[in-house]
Amino acid sequence: MQRDNGMGYRMDSETNKNAVVLLSGGLDSATVLAIATAEGFRCHAISFRYGQRHERELEAAAQVAEAIGTVEHVVVDIDLAAFGGSALTADMEVPKHDTVEEIGDGIPVTYVPARNTIFLSMALAFAETRSVGHIFIGVNALDYSGYPDCRPEFIEAFQAVATLGTKAGNEIAAGIRIHAPLIHMGKADIITKGRELGVDYSITTSCYDPVGRLACGQCDACLLRRKGFRENGLEDPIDYQ
């Protein structure tokens, strides 16, 4: 059964096969886009220009959206840099290490305050205006940098916000569902899954501190990415300094 959601279009959360996919241009979100596509979703990709120091991410996101295929790819400006407070947006040094083991246990300076909360909120607004019943996000809590907003309990809490804080959640049976298909996967498994689905990882970027198109190889993101390829006995197809 279809219901009019009062916003000028019709929506049914059971049969709704449209999804908003958060696309950063990195390995994880490219894999998530491939997974959602393989599950039969028509994907609306959303990326953010949030004052990150490396515009390279947005270039990669556009290439990934094009390669995998999306209904649309929207880039939204959010001025997080106005607040400062993170190595990814402010003028701080990105920590470098020689091995994965050297990555600390605490929350690193590359943490961007409330970033995934903001990104999911924008995805929620986007989903509501597009009559979309699903949101996909590529967070994972195994081979990750220790950001609090990448954990399963955070995603569950945001699901409650999505259900209670939207028109869709109030007027449509199942509301908007948040999917985090990578949440319990290690980097090596993510890469295996993506390769099965034909993801071209040569066009993705993970580095927190790239020089042009060259990844640094020593930030947390580079180390975790390289470990994933190594564990699969594969060569990472991107170029490092």
Place this chain on the structure above:
Amino acid sequence: MQRDNGMGYRMDSETNKNAVVLLSGGLDSATVLAIATAEGFRCHAISFRYGQRHERELEAAAQVAEAIGTVEHVVVDIDLAAFGGSALTADMEVPKHDTVEEIGDGIPVTYVPARNTIFLSMALAFAETRSVGHIFIGVNALDYSGYPDCRPEFIEAFQAVATLGTKAGNEIAAGIRIHAPLIHMGKADIITKGRELGVDYSITTSCYDPVGRLACGQCDACLLRRKGFRENGLEDPIDYQ
């Protein structure tokens, strides 16, 4: 006891008397700013330029921040209009009525998708970068337009997101607390409270569809506001068409 929260400043949620206050320039948020100030908080006001059709709101917010007194007033750009889908941001007609009773039961077209989720997310980021332990928001679920993201259960759900999705929530005892002091108050009581605290309502604006500085008097926001003043036996100090 003070702890370093790892972001270059010190924070203690118990004694932290800094607050981020969401300030729209309307009657409710002006009252909330006065309440937080009266409770001894140093207030950091935040407003949003979100593609709303009436810039008048931001003018009023600046005047209110100035009149009540804040540590700073930050205006953040968010391009919600890129998504469309609401009478407040898109090219739709704002519904008009003659009496409060005519306001419908459903969620009106003036609902902006996920607006309070987005605003609270930005406030959360702002609070983290400023070492602020409290966020104040002027939602109320009595004399309101029926927006889902103004209800107590929504605020509770967002509190969980704030606790789980931030560095502050993980490293500091009580995390960042969301306060919604008006949530169970009717408009008349809000006005009574604000007047006790010396709020000058002549500089606030509530109208969804003003012409210059003149409120329309017939949108949901105007009707609820006028009802509040009428129930107090007061004249609303702003000008109507």
